[in-house]
Amino acid sequence: MSAPLLEATQIGKRFGGVQALAEVDFSIARGEIYGLIGPNGAGKTTLFNVLTGIYAADAGGFRFVATPLSGLKQHEIAARGIARTFQNIRLFANLTAIENVMIGRHVRTRCGVMGAVLRTQAQRTEEAAIETRALELLDYVGIRERANDLARHLAYGDQRRLEIARALATEPQLLALDEPAAGMNPTETLELRNLLERIRADGITLMLIEHDMRLVMELCDRVLVLDFGRRIAEGVPREVQRDPGVVEAYLGKPA
Amino acid sequence: MRPRELGYMLKGTDHPIMALTGIALIGLALAVLPFVLASAGTTWVRITNLALLFMLLSLGLNIVVGFAGLLDLGYIAFYAVGAYVYALLASPQFDIHLPFWVILPLGALVACVFGVLLGAPTLKLRGDYLAIVTLGFGEIIRIFLNNLSQPVNITNGPQGISRIDPFQLGDFSFGESETLLGLSFSGPIKYYYLLLAILLLVIAINIRLQHSRIGRAWEAIREDEVAARAMGINTTNMKLLAFAMGASVGGIAGGIFSAMQGFISPESFVLVESIMVLSMVVLGGMGNIWGVIVGALLLSFVPELLRYTIDPLQKSVFGRSIIEPEVVRMLLFGLALVLMMLYRPAGLWPSAVRRRELTQPIREQ
Numbered sequence: 188m189s190a191p192l193l194e195a196t197q198i199g200k201r202f203g204g205v206q207a208l209a210e211v212d213f214s215i216a217r218g219e220i221y222g223l224i225g226p227n228g229a230g231k232t233t234l235f236n237v238l239t240g241i242y243a244a245d246a247g248g249f250r251f252v253a254t255p256l257s258g259l260k261q262h263e264i265a266a267r268g269i270a271r272t273f274q275n276i277r278l279f280a281n282l283t284a285i286e287n288v289m290i291g292r293h294v295r296t297r298c299g300v301m302g303a304v305l306r307t308q309a310q311r312t313e314e315a316a317i318e319t320r321a322l323e324l325l326d327y328v329g330i331r332e333r334a335n336d337l338a339r340h341l342a343y344g345d346q347r348r349l350e351i352a353r354a355l356a357t358e359p360q361l362l363a364l365d366e367p368a369a370g371m372n373p374t375e376t377l378e379l380r381n382l383l384e385r386i387r388a389d390g391i392t393l394m395l396i397e398h399d400m401r402l403v404m405e406l407c408d409r410v411l412v413l414d415f416g417r418r419i420a421e422g423v424p425r426e427v428q429r430d431p432g433v434v435e436a437y438l439g440k441p442a
Numbered sequence: 443m444r445p446r447e448l449g450y451m452l453k454g455t456d457h458p459i460m461a462l463t464g465i466a467l468i469g470l471a472l473a474v475l476p477f478v479l480a481s482a483g484t485t486w487v488r489i490t491n492l493a494l495l496f497m498l499l500s501l502g503l504n505i506v507v508g509f510a511g512l513l514d515l516g517y518i519a520f521y522a523v524g525a526y527v528y529a530l531l532a533s534p535q536f537d538i539h540l541p542f543w544v545i546l547p548l549g550a551l552v553a554c555v556f557g558v559l560l561g562a563p564t565l566k567l568r569g570d571y572l573a574i575v576t577l578g579f580g581e582i583i584r585i586f587l588n589n590l591s592q593p594v595n596i597t598n599g600p601q602g603i604s605r606i607d608p609f610q611l612g613d614f615s616f617g618e619s620e621t622l623l624g625l626s627f628s629g630p631i632k633y634y635y636l637l638l639a640i641l642l643l644v645i646a647i648n649i650r651l652q653h654s655r656i657g658r659a660w661e662a663i664r665e666d667e668v669a670a671r672a673m674g675i676n677t678t679n680m681k682l683l684a685f686a687m688g689a690s691v692g693g694i695a696g697g698i699f700s701a702m703q704g705f706i707s708p709e710s711f712v713l714v715e716s717i718m719v720l721s722m723v724v725l726g727g728m729g730n731i732w733g734v735i736v737g738a739l740l741l742s743f744v745p746e747l748l749r750y751t752i753d754p755l756q757k758s759v760f761g762r763s764i765i766e767p768e769v770v771r772m773l774l775f776g777l778a779l780v781l782m783m784l785y786r787p788a789g790l791w792p793s794a795v796r797r798r799e800l801t802q803p804i805r806e807q
Contacts, residue, residue, distance in 0.1 A: 239672060265674030273672075279665035281798045290662045294674025296655055300683065303654030304647050310654070317655070337798060357674050 190253060192217045192392050193238075193269075193361060199246030200233055200416075207233040208416040210247070215361070220383065220393045222407035222424070224400075226436055230416040231396045232274055235365055238394075239271045240264040252360065266294050270359035272350040274366045274396070280339035284330060284349050287338050288321035291356025324352040328382060344375040351382070355391075362386065364395040368402050380406055404428065412436065472638060476631040487630040491702060493742035494637040495695050500722040500738040501644050501731065502691025507720065508729035508793070509657060510684035511664030513573040515716055516560070516580025520689040522711035523556050524549040524696025526587060526597060529706050532607040535598060542609040546697045553693025554686045556583075561685035565678055568667075580716050587708040602707025609636070609701050616701065633702050640698070644691055648731050651687075660684060661795070721775075725782055727789025729796050736791050745771045 191214035200208040208230045215221045223231050236242045238249060240261040248257030256264055279287050296317060302310035325331040328348040333341055338349060347367055354362055367383070368376045380402060387393055397403050403410060404424045412420040412427055414436040420427050427433055435441075479486040503517045527549035531540045560579045564572055591599030608617030608629065616636070619628045651657050659680045662670035671677050700706050718741065726737020752767040765773075782789070788796040 241668070260676075261671035262674045262676045265672060271672055273669070277666050277669040277672075279662055279669065281665060281795045282661065286658065286661075290658050290670070290675070291673050293655060293659055293662075298655045300651070300656060300687070303656050304650050306650055314654070353673065 191215060192219075193249060193251050193394075195238075195247070195249040197247030198234070198237060198244045198249065200230075200237055200242055201245050206416050208237065208244075208413075211413070211416070211418050213411050213418065213421060215392060215394060217360075217392055218387065218390070219408045220387055220395070220406055222403045222410035223394065223396045223413065224398070224403060224410055225413035225419075228415075229413040229436075231413055232365060233416075234413070235271060235363055235396065238264075238363065239269055262294070265357055265359075268358070268360035269363060270354035270357045270361070271363040272347070272354055272365055272367060274369070276346050276350055278338040278346060278350055278353070281337060283335050283337055284325060284341065284352075285318070285321050285334040287349055287353050288324050288356050289317050291324075291353040292317045292320060294357050321356065324355055325349075327355070327385075328352040329378075344371055344378075347371070347379070348382070351386075355386070359391060361392045361394060364393065364397075366396050366398060368397055368399045376402055400428075476634045477625065480626075480628065480631060484628060484630055487628070487634060489743070489746050491630055491633050491637055493739060494634070494641055495699055495702075496719065496722060496742045497641055497735050497738040498637070498644060498695040498698075499692060499719045500726070500734045501641075501648055502688045502695065503719050504688075504723050504728065504731065504734045505648065505651070505691070506684050506688035507723055508734065509652065509664070510660040510681060512681060512684060513569060513576070514685075514688070515573045515577035515713075515720065516583070517576075517688070517692060517719055518711045518713075518716040519560075519580040519583035520553040520556060520692030521696040521699065521715075522583055522587060522708070523553045523689075524693030525700040525706050525710070526603075526696075527552050527693070528697035528700035529603040529606050530596070532701070533603050534605050535603050539607055541611075542607075542697070542701060543611075546694055549697040550690040550693040553696070554690040557685040557687075557689025558682050560689075561682045565681055577713065577716070580711075580713060584708050584711050584713075587711070597708075600708060602705060602709070604705040606700050606704045606706065608704065609633075617704075630702075633698070637698065640694065645731060645735075652731070656680070656683070721779065725778065725789060727792035727796065729793035730789070730791055733789050733791030733793065737789065740790075741775075744774075748774070 194214040196212055198208055198211040199206070211230075211234060223234065225231055233242065237244050237257075240256075240259055240263065244257055248255055250256065251267060251269065254267070256267055256269075259267070279290060282290075296313050298310045298313050301307075322331060322334060325334050328351055330341070330345050330348050330352070333345060333349075338346065341349060351362070351364070351367070364383075368379055371379060376399060383393060383395075383406060395407070407424055409422060410424050410427050411418060412430070412433050419432045419436055420430045476487050476490070479490055499517070499521060502520070503514060506512050506514045506517070528542075528545050530536060531538050531545045531548070532542065533539075560576065564575050567575060587597045588600055590597040591601075597603065608615055610616065616632045617629050619626060621627070659670070659675045662673060662675055663677050663680055667677055699710075722737040722741045723734050724737070725741065726735065727733025748771050749767050752765075752770050753763055756763045756765070786792070
């Protein structure tokens, strides 16, 4: 296997007296769909927040494309190629779908104040490209006809798709999805699964937190299981599913 | 102005020809306006000029409050900085008399630096907290100006600086009257055209910024800062940029104010002025350039109209003046704000986004 895309070593994060993450090690290969599971409060979202720069790790760190990224700010990490969605959807609710995606292009475009004020040739070309790309991405996730609807007027499943489109607009190498299937019905989940497979086929590595075990089992190449901030298992879904430690974490000790 | 901008302005009109004719008529009206006003008395031209200044200020503050969503209660400080930069460099105070085209950009630059100085330590603050700090900043600037008369006399303290040079370009002075083509161009009329030109320029800059990558980034920050950062927006720089740009506009307005009045003192830059400008932005409709202009227009003119009507009205009805015009003004002002909150919470002419935010129901999840 080639060098991993993301390599985390001994990540630790403490909030007051709570050890949210402790000595978490894992690595994600290019082109993988990597699942992150665990009971509520296991530290999954905290790990996401560390990887995307919302929190700085207290201990350990991670390398992305062989460069250490820990300690960088969120926007710097986005620029290096990690994009994310949020557990409780964080769209720009009062803007239209296409405006949301256009904002996602920010980090890959250049135009500054002077360009905007003077409306230079370069700026106009860039604006046109931003709009075209945003429409393509809406099409890609299947909500092109919703382009001019307000984000908050979209159906729930479409909001999830829009968030993915917006994240893809930043041209990530790794797309981190925090519970993408939460609140979806089985049909929507199936469509989501197809979308995620397609994203992977287009060369983007995926990492997802998910509680829908069926989706995780069918979609993920490998999963990491966290419990109380610690790694308790990692591997192919089928094996992890049978791991006594994992069963215990979810269901408790046998009496 | 290029067709694209007209396109933004005319968006939603089905009759571009009619709209263009409308714009031409408005242009003509604006060109003739000062002479009509002058026939009613030069005072009205001066009042109009002050209204134009307040429009400039409101547009500047709109960048900070309307576009980037950062509540600034000390905006008048930048106006003060611009005014004092001009006054110190073009008056007998230090006997320096630089031309206005040097000082005005310099004033904008200095105000811009102050904008960044205010912005940098307040980046992590939002809403109420930011408002309090900016309010304090505004007061600090004013108190400084008030006290920088000793040990070395810089600002002349509360006495202010007088005999400030009017704008002068070669032999063409904005302080004197001139007759051209049979029309008498008084000083205030000259300033009117200058202000109008600068206002149009600032409007164009605002429109272009709003519909650009920068404008979208500000919008993103206002909507959801965490998501904005996750999209790779450097929120620190973008907020500082908003503060800097807003402050620069304030600085330019201050410089013109200085030259136009010929006299400034710290009293012109009190907290109430900041609040007045903010009210113009809020009443008109945060984030919408045209709404903000309407807000500034209303809040500048209506009080003046009241000044000329309230007293005569009271005298004719009651035989004497019962309530002072200033009190009536504040009463009506308060009433206007209450009515606005009740019936038009997003402002008289809100931006589409604000209107959605404040008036449309959220889809049930």
